[in-house]
Amino acid sequence: MVLLPLASGLINLLRDILGVLILPFSFMFGLGGQMGQSPALLRLLSDMGMQTQMHPWRLGIAAVLELLAVFLFVIAERLGGRIGYTGACLTTAGAIGLSGLPLGMMLIPAIVTEGVFLLCPPTPEPD
Known part of the structure; x- marks a missing residue:
């Protein structure tokens, strides 16, 4: 909102x-x-x-997608690492696509961070 x-x-x-x-x-x-x-x-x-x-519904859906991406990124280790990071990257890419180029530029750092974590996920700490 x-x-x-x-x-x-x-x-x-x-x-x-x-x-x-x-x-x-x-x-x-x-x-x-x-x-x-x-x-x-x-x-x-x-x-x-x-x-x-011009597109308030598209921007609203993009905001919901980005909230979902943040949620997936935060709980990625519980989902199995790469699955959560892949989902976060895909939903952020969808949010960038729906919001358009000027607004999507604000999400570039998020998708870069998610991509880095997707390519080399952190190792889990031993208990």
């Missing part, structure tokens, strides 16, 4: 920061005789926040 407004707010904040960073370039385009901003820069700014508003 908290992930949706947090992710949406983060993307909107990033879009605003990029808008401020692009201001000097739009000023230089104006000095060069072009009255409008670059179409590529405008498209970058306008596309960033669209996924957070």
